[in-house]
Amino acid sequence: MMKQEKKRLSVSALQNGTVIDHIPSKHLFKVISILGLNKISNQITFGGNLNSETQGKKAIIKVSELFFEQDDINKIALVAPDATLNIIKDYEVVEKKVVQVPQSIKGIAKCVNPKCITNHEDIPTKFNVVTNNDEISLKCHYCEKITDQEHLYIP
Ligand SMILES: [Zn+2]
Known part of the structure; x- marks a missing residue:
């Protein structure tokens, strides 16, 4: 009440x-x-x-x-x-x-891979969204490395 x-x-x-x-x-x-x-x-x-x-x-x-x-x-x-x-x-x-989980995400999060081109050149990040047991992780369009929730960094 x-x-x-x-x-x-x-x-x-x-x-x-x-x-x-x-x-x-x-x-x-x-x-x-x-x-x-x-x-x-x-x-x-x-x-x-x-x-x-x-x-x-x-x-x-x-x-x-x-x-x-x-x-x-x-x-x-x-x-x-x-x-x-x-x-x-x-x-x-x-x-x-x-909220509906989108299929792809551009320019929000950073790629976890230090060698990824998006971390070296002025290229916006682009990810495919991967859902696994309610956990959302991101697969980089460029280097294909997975950025999971734990490593998700949003500048
Ligand atoms: Zn990457």
């Missing part, structure tokens, strides 16, 4: 914008970085280490006056495959979106 009430209040605090929920807490800042939220002037509030019944600790981000394209949303599948987005208009949730 209390929980439900709290949730409703925190979402309705946003007049227009997007609430990104169910982010693993440890990946909060990666999501912010992937979506470029650190580079915009929109009002952003976020919270980490919130209790979640299904996920352990989760994080939530609220961005005012910003709506994402599905392609943008899918980029966060790397670190937050279970994230959900609530689109808010006039304090109401008008749409819910879920």
Whole structure:
């Protein structure tokens, strides 16, 4: 009862914008970085280490006056495959979106292979997404080395 009430209040605090929920807490800042939220002037509030019944600790981000394209949303599948987005208009949730794991990813993560051409020349990285038991890893288009979750580095 209390929980439900709290949730409703925190979402309705946003007049227009997007609430990104169910982010693993440890990946909060990666999501912010992937979506470029650190580079915009929109009002952003976020919270980490919130209790979640299904996920352990989760994080939530609220961005005012910003709506994402599905392609943008899918980029966060790397670190937050279970994230959900609530689109808010006039304090109401008008749409819910879920993250879909994309087949390929360009220019977000770095290749784990130090000898890879993308680490030496000014070439954007490109990966095919490989899913194995819910774990997402990236296979480099150029050197074919696998970058797994543990080695995932997002500049
Ligand atoms: Zn590579």
